[in-house]
Structure formats: structure tokens, C-alpha cells
Amino acid sequence: MKSLEVTLRELRDSGRKALVPYFMAGVTPDWTQHVAAAVLGGADAIEIGIPFSDPMMDGIVIQRAAERSLEAGTTLDSICAQLSARDLGAPLIAMTYYNLFHHYGLRRAAGLLAQGGVVGAIVPDLTLEESDEWREVCDETDIATIFLVAPSTTEDRFARLAQATQGFCYASARMAVTGRAQGAGDATRVVEAVRATSDVPTYVGIGITSPQQAREATEHSDGVIVGSALVETILKGASPADTEAFIRTFRSVIDE
Amino acid sequence: MKSLEVTLRELRDSGRKALVPYFMAGVTPDWTQHVAAAVLGGADAIEIGIPFSDPMMDGIVIQRAAERSLEAGTTLDSICAQLSARDLGAPLIAMTYYNLFHHYGLRRAAGLLAQGGVVGAIVPDLTLEESDEWREVCDETDIATIFLVAPSTTEDRFARLAQATQGFCYASARMAVTGRAQGAGDATRVVEAVRATSDVPTYVGIGITSPQQAREATEHSDGVIVGSALVETILKGASPADTEAFIRTFRSVIDE
């Protein structure tokens, strides 16, 4: 079992609902400080978005963040170098599209991530069927491969994805890309479908924009992922302190 | 034999080359004074252009004159009324397109012309083949039907046209509409082709713009028609006195 999953299972067993914010790497020069602030504010793990020119699964907010980051010259190397320069105090999970890893070479990409302290990877356009190679490479490191399930996922796929995912299972609350819809949507049904075949921690994402929604989502799941809502504040100029406060609010409402 | 032909044959027999200027009726309020001036200057007969919206055989100068005349409200009635008001001192030959006569009704049109003292008609889009009705109507009056021949006319047609034409035969010097080309062109050949089958007076037109050209054309023919060159001066504001001078110049060069 990958270390990420060990950590997240322990978290669940401790009774704490996981709060996983998403940051776009390189979107501002001080982005790692935002990450550190989020950890201070109560984040349990961090999703690190690695910008890609064609983010098929992302809505307008994360697209803009990716564009801004790419314009600033961000690359996979530069991100991993920045990450390896400091310990951010929580498990880091990379989130990006498969072309980047493919282009760098899977082994080289995984090596860079591992050097940056990354312990998990979400690759939304990498289907289970196409993932063998990547998973083998990850298994040479401690990087967990995290799969998504969606409201449209069929029964047999729920089973296979829940078996295959490592660390946690990412349950899309809705049929939507990031930042498009709001609220828990079909989360309960999706989470239950995963639980029916696996006891892997299951987090709800896509559409969680308010602390209240996060709280509702954790009522039937093990944690939440907060993406566009947070990225938007950073695009609008939030400071690391603002980010800490943002996360703290979510934390406290979830923990109420 | 129509009176026009009698007159023109006498003219030829007298050794004088005919000079036939063309005027666009109604182009200026004083157009009939231009006609009278031309007769004073030495014109032997007058072509009276009756404006038509679609003058297929006319170049840009006569088109513009027709447009101007139509804008001023000229109609076949108004022209004939003006003509019947005074004796202009020379045979008048109407020149227009067949639709006008057809629209008025052939008999009515011919009647109006006759009342206006018109003794001949040139209808360039009325082919010999389509002319029976019109000729019959004209034969109820003293209006001569004048046909054109052209450089493209074939031998058999030369014969038939020269037989059919009354008053004179209009020999196009060139394959062109009025006011397009200059000089005598194929005139000699065309005139000779007419003469080979008929002794009707034969006048050269289309392309006669200078007294010198007129003179050359009359060397092998019985007369000339001067159209666009004259109309252009009137469009540019020539007075009846100018017109008289214009004609006088042609007359004297022709008679030299």
C-alpha cells in the first residue's frame, strides 16, 4: 500500500474528514506559500495542478490559472524543483493531463514528481484501460495512482476503478468539469457505489464551493476536494493569509 | 415611292452628298432649335432620336442623352407634339427602338409620327424578318422604313435589305454601336455591297466624328450620318448657334 493511502486511511480511522484543496502550481510566484498556508489552515493533503495547455476536464477558472502559469514559464521541472526545495507539511498529489507525463517519458516524469515529494497523481484523461504503463512506473516509486468515478460510471466500472485506485477514490459529484456546477449533486450515490465494492477512502470533488457544501458532502464521504472556488480567490489576488483563512473556514464548518 | 426617297434621290441626282445629323429629342428644352440650326447649317435631313430606356444599339453618349431626355419627361407624344408645332425645314427621320411603337400600338405610333411631320423611321432592333407589320402600317402613311446593313451582313441579306429599305440604306461603317469607334471602317465594302443590288441612296453612319471622316465616307457613298459627335457637344452645353457652326463645318469639308 502506498504511503498516501496509509496516511489517508489513518486519517479516516481517526474520525477526521479530509479536506484537500487544489492549487495551480506556478500561477503566482508565491504559490507554494499558499500551499503552506492551506496546511496551516487545516488541509490534510494538497492537490498540485500542473498546468497543461489543453485541460479537457477543467472549467474556466482552472483554465485561466493554467494559462497564467504557463505564460509565467512554468514547466513540470520547475514545479518539481520548487516542491523539492521545501517540505510543505502535507501529502502532495499531482493533478495534470497525461500528455505531460508521456512527453517527459513516464519514468522520468515519475522520478521528477517523487523528487518533489509528490506521493500521488490524478490524471483525469488517463482511463483505467490505458493506465497499465503508468501504474507500473508509479509502482517503482511511492506515487499512488488515483482514479475518478463519476455519476455516469457503470456498475462494473465502479468495482474495477475502486479496486485500482490508490490513496483514495475521487468521486465526481456531478457530470461536469471543474468549476462548472455547484453542490453535492449525485455524490451520495457515487460514494455508495464505491463503498459497495471497496473500503478505500472516498472523497467528493467537482462542485464544492462553500463550506456548507463541503460539510454536506462529508456527511456521506471521507473527505472533499475544493478546487475552483479556491483558485478563483488566488486569481483575484488573495494572499497566503487569505488562503489560510479560506481553508480554516472550511475546516471549521466541516468539523462542526 | 415614299416622299423621303424621292427627296433623297433628287438630292443625289443633284450631285450633293447628304449630311444627316442625329438629335436626341427632348435632351434639352431647346432641342428643336438645334434641329432648325442644323438645317440652317446645311443638313439635308434630320434623324430624331426618340429616347428609349434600353438603347441596345447606342453607345454611351446617346445613352446619356436618352437618360437625360427621359428624366425630363419626354414621351413619344410630347416629341410629336413639339415637332408638329413647327416646320423644321428638312425631312425628319425618327430613330428609336421597336418597343415604343409596339407599346403605343403601331398604327397609333405611326399616326403620331406622321402628325409630327416625320417621313422616315429607323428602328435598329426591328429586323427585316420581323418588320412586315410595321411596314404595312407605315405604308398607310408616308413614313419610309429605313433598314441598316452592317459589315457582318451576308450577301443574300444585302440584297433583301437593300430592296426593302425606303428613303435610303443605312450602311454601318463598323461592327460597333453608335459612338464607339471612329473612322469609315468597312464602309466602302458595305456600300458597294448595297449598290451591287440596288440603286437606293446609301449613307454611311456609325463612327463619323470629324468633317474629314465624313468627307472620306462620302467619297464612296451618298451621304453620312453624324450622331454621337454632335450629341456630345449638346450634352456639354452647345447652343443652337454652336450646332449650326458644327454642321456648317461638316458641310463645307464634305463639299470641298
Place this chain on the structure above:
Amino acid sequence: MSQNPVYMGAPSSTGRFGDFGGRFVPEALMPACLELEAAFIDAWSDPVFIDEYRSVLQEFGGRPTPVTYLGRFSKLFGVEVFAKREDLAHTGSHKINNVVGQTLLTRRMGKTRVIAETGAGQHGVATATAAARLGLECTVFMGELDTQRQVLNVFRMELLGSKVVAVTSGSRTLKDAVNEAMREWVSCVQDTHYCLGSVMGPHPFPWMVREFQSIIGQEAEEQLRLRGVGVPDMVVACVGGGSNAAGIFAGFANSSARLVGVEAAGGAAVTNGSPGILHGMKSMLIQSEHGQIEEAHSISAGLDYPGIGPEHAYLAASGRAEYVSIGDEDVLVALQTLSELEGIIPALESAHAVAWIMQEAGLAIPRGSTVLLNLSGRGDKDVAQVRDILRGRE
């Protein structure tokens, strides 16, 4: 025993259809008209020529064009409408049929150049196209106003190697372009053929152009027959000069089908005109009380003509065909309706025929009738204009 007259055969030897047609041209053009008549009669009875004409239309022109059943349109209006798809012919309308025939004839007559008139540019582009294919020189006359309204069609002709001459006389539109082409023809009959764009002009043009277009009706007749529809109750086509209508009527002239020609309300020569002589022919014309030809006005440049081909004048006079008219507003609605229901954007010209069917379904067209609609051209040429009109209203 009374004999039914035979419609749409050859005209009289003087080019008459009943009282209409004939030949009213300057003597300078008579030999060319006679030469053309002889050449056409000769060619049209020569299997080699006919073969080439047909195979060029097939291999180059995209014939046969299909007949499309307009399912959703038919359902909505309660009549069974089949569209003959001239919009799919090369250059986007039926005009190609005629120019392929005439350019082949040009070459056969040993001439090396064609001239043509054009309104919106459809016939000009078609002529430029057929001329390019044969390497004939080509000059197109176009009213100055039209050259400004249709800059892209001017450029298209130039791309195809033709020269476009802007005509500055008269109303500076189609009627004047015809005049100017005739004038030009006078000066170059020797080596030049005047490739007239519709069933108009002096004999043999109305007959010849109809013959070159009758492939539309022949195909449609066979297509409907093979598909079990048989003779339709009605054949409907728009009428400018009348070539697409003549072409499709030709396939049904002596059948039981009612023939309906739809003119633009602002250029309805049959409804509002009277007999007269223009452009070498005797036909129905819109003219003033003093016999001056009036300007037509239509949203569709191709119907913006104050006359109609002489054979139509005859078909109207004899009662064999009916002629109706449709205004600009209804045309716009028809264009939109056919686009949305059937995925076919018709030319504004063709939309006149569509509009009449929409207007008369259940009235002049009994419910359940089978209607053959001639979709004479595609609307691509018109979308900029339609957009401007519709946007201007928002």
C-alpha cells in the same frame, strides 16, 4: 377530333412561341444569330455533341442532381414536397447546365471567346467556370451597382480568369448588363459567342437555353417515376428570366402536372407586365405607360429582371402554366423555414418557390398533393445579405 397542343417543342422557324419570341436585334447581329441557330440545330442533333454535353455535366457539373423528399417540411405543410437539387450542381445553381452547353457550342463554332451578362453573379461565375475549363477567353458584363453589391462574385470570376466589366449606364443593374453585352457582341461577333444566361434574348436563345436546361426536368421526371411517385400534381419553380423553370417544366410539359412559375412581386412580368420588345425578344415586360422598361425590384438579384422568357409568356397566355408572385418578406421566412426544417439553405430566388408552397398549401395546393419544387440554387451567395437584413431589424 380535337388534338391537344404539344407544349415545349421547337419554336416556329422565326423563333416564335405563339405570339412571343422572335428576333429583334441590330442587323449587325443577325448573321450571328442565324449562325448560332444553325450551329445549335446541327449540334443538338449530333449524338457526339449531346454525349459530350451530358458527360461534361456529369463528370464536371455534378449531374444528375438528386431529388430530395422534404420530410419535415411536407409534414408541417400537409403536402408532399420533393426538391430537385440544383443547389448541388457545380457553381451552386442550374446555371451550369446552360453554360456547359453554350461553351461547347462556342468551341464547335470555332469561336475562342465568350461574353456574358450577370446580375448577382451566378451566371457570370458559371460562364467563367465553363470558359476556364475549355480555355476560352471570357468577359462578363455586370451593372456597376451589382459589382459593388457582389464584390466576392466579381473576385470569383477574376479568379477563374475572366474579365469583369462594370456597366455604368441606365440603372446599372442586370437589364443594363444585357444591353451592354449586346453592344459588345456587335463589335466582336466574329470570334465571340454571347453566352446568354436565361431563356430570353433573340431566337435561338430562348429555345436553346431551355433545351440545355431541360435536363433538369428529364432527370426529375425519371427520378420521381423510378421512386414510384410518378407524375407530381404540381411543378413549382421560381422565374427570373425563366431558365430553371423552363428546364423543369420541360420534363412535364405534356403531362397532367400543373406548372407554376413564381416571380418576384417586384418583377412580376406576367402578372404586372404587358407585351413588349426587349433584349431581342417579344415577351411580357414591366413597362411604363409610355413604353419605357421599368426597373424590377426584388430581394433576390436573380429575379430582378423586368421581363420573362418568351416561352413563359406563351405558356401563360395559353393557360398551360400559371404564374404567381411572392414578396420579399415571405421569401425571407421561407428561406429560414427550409433551412431549419430540412438543412438546406436555398437561394433567395429558389425561396420564392418555397414561399409560394408555404402560402398555398391546403389552398391552391390541395392537401396531400405531390409537389415537385425546383431548388434552383444554394443560398450561400445570399447569407451575407440575409444576415444584414435580419440583423438590421433586431
Place this chain on the structure above:
Amino acid sequence: MSQNPVYMGAPSSTGRFGDFGGRFVPEALMPACLELEAAFIDAWSDPVFIDEYRSVLQEFGGRPTPVTYLGRFSKLFGVEVFAKREDLAHTGSHKINNVVGQTLLTRRMGKTRVIAETGAGQHGVATATAAARLGLECTVFMGELDTQRQVLNVFRMELLGSKVVAVTSGSRTLKDAVNEAMREWVSCVQDTHYCLGSVMGPHPFPWMVREFQSIIGQEAEEQLRLRGVGVPDMVVACVGGGSNAAGIFAGFANSSARLVGVEAAGGAAVTNGSPGILHGMKSMLIQSEHGQIEEAHSISAGLDYPGIGPEHAYLAASGRAEYVSIGDEDVLVALQTLSELEGIIPALESAHAVAWIMQEAGLAIPRGSTVLLNLSGRGDKDVAQVRDILRGRE
């Protein structure tokens, strides 16, 4: 005994053509891709479906399109060129073949709506057309820049009853329109089919679109055979995503004909690209050293795509087909040359293939070779742009 590989059959069960293809989509779309794959396999072995597909293409789409011998062009360049005339298909290009297939499949799957991406608007107009015919709702995604460059095509789609959404992300062109259509599809897979416009995207799209386009090659093969030309020495087509090329290659994949795909120099995914993953497929892509997809640049919007269909990547890798590229200047000259010599104004896309033939006649194409050129579309959509460019130089 060594066996020749069979080209252009079905891909592997995971949608691979050699190393290329596959399915790289969000999990949310996987069920839809699987459903589509099953539906296509079922439909494509159902004679009733195939019959309807073919008869719609015939009666509505204008098929078969002819093969035209380019006589004057051939003479000038010393090679025998035959053009497959997709420019004569309804809506002006081969795109109609694909959308007729996909919209019929949409209805068969019980879905009531389609979405599509479009660059210049050709595929958008085609989709809007086929959707209108079946009464399907239709939304087309188009880069904001493209909506500005192609206002008339936007209006055309609207006339056809479609909604056009301007995509404001990324480079605001075709690539981003695909991303946005995929995103939209995630939120509406239930009732909506994504009608992809080329042989790209996740399995089964590259295969399915090729199958729907292979009617081009089948027809051409038969047409050349019946006319005694037989198998041509070479088959040449332009390549954006690669659907028209795949369609015509399909008729000759296992023949002796050389297959040549012509990319735009500014979007030459085979020549200048490297393997990567985009828009659901693994293929050759133009990308930066850091793995970011680059923008393509071409005078022709339809070739302005940084990738190529995966089967082409495979045909290139296996050596069965050659891929070359042509720059904007040569394309302009080719467009003018074909227009003047043959009376066919090609689409800028298709003019790439023409330009390559002009460039290589007597060189890579031996004198006297028979060449089948896929004239994928007509240039009417491009004349305004070409005019602006040429006028700008005067």
C-alpha cells in the same frame, strides 16, 4: 511465407492503430464512448442502417460525387490528374458524409441532441445541416477568434437552427473548441452525442469517422475502374485531422497506389510533431519541449490543427502512407491555378493537395503518373479571405 499487413481495417479492441489511438478521456465520458462503440458496431453491421446512411447521402447529400479529369491541368504539369469532387457534396465538402452517419447514429441511440466543434465552420455547418434534417437539437462550439473571422458561417449555423457558442479559452480556435465540446459533453452525455468532425478523438471516433468517410474512396475506386484508369499511381489528399484523406485512402489502402497526405506547413503533425496525447487519442502532435500543445498556423482554417488522426500516425509510422507539407504561398498559387485552368475553385485546404502535385510533378510524381486528387471542398468559403490577401499585396 510473409504476409502483407492489411491496412485500414478495424482497430484493436482498445481502439489502437499500431501504437496510436486508444481512449484518453475523463471517466465521466467512458460509458458514452463505450455505448457509442457498441452502437456503431451494431449499426455498421445492420443493413437497414447502412441503407439509410447511403440513401441519405445520395438523396440529400448529393452522392456519388463525380471524378473529374483535369485536362488542362494535367497537360500543363505532365501528370494525369483525376479529382474526386467532394466540393460538390451538400454543404460544400466531404464533411457531410460523416455527419449524416453520426446524426443517424444519434437518433438510433435515442439521443435528441448533438454538439460539435468547428474551426472555420465547415463541420459546424455540416452538423447543423444534418441535425436540422432529423430535427435534432444542435450546439456548435467555435473558438471566439473563429466566430469573428467566420461570421457568415456562424450565421449559416444559426439559420439552420443551431446554437453557436464562442469559446473564449486558450487560443480561442479549433483546438479549444474541441476541449470545450468535450467539457460540454461531460455534462450532457445522457441525451447528447458529440459529433466529432474528423478521424480524431477517443475510440471509436477515429475508426467510425473513417468508416463514414470511406465512401469517398469506395466510389473513387469504382469510378476509376469503370473508366478504365484502374488503380491510380498515387492518391493525394490534404490532412487536417485527416478525415477526407482517410476516406479516400480507404479505397486504396491495400492497393498498389502510393498514398500521400498533405499537411499545412504550420500544422505538420507528422513532419514536425512527436507522439503525444490530446483530445482523447494518442497520435502525432505539435508540442513544445515541455509537452504543451502548440497552436497550428495555416492559411486554411481547416488544417489549423496541431494533431492528426491516429490512424494516419500509424500509416506514417508503418510507411504505408507518406506525409508532406505545403506552405501558405504555394497554396494561394495552387488555388488560382486550378481555378483558371479547370473552372474549379478549391477550398484552401484542398489547394494544399493541388499545390503538392504542382510542386512534385515530374519529381516525386513521375511524369505521366495517374494521380487521384481528393478535392475535399469548394473554395467559396475562402474567396473573401483570398481576396483580402491578394488585394493587400497590390
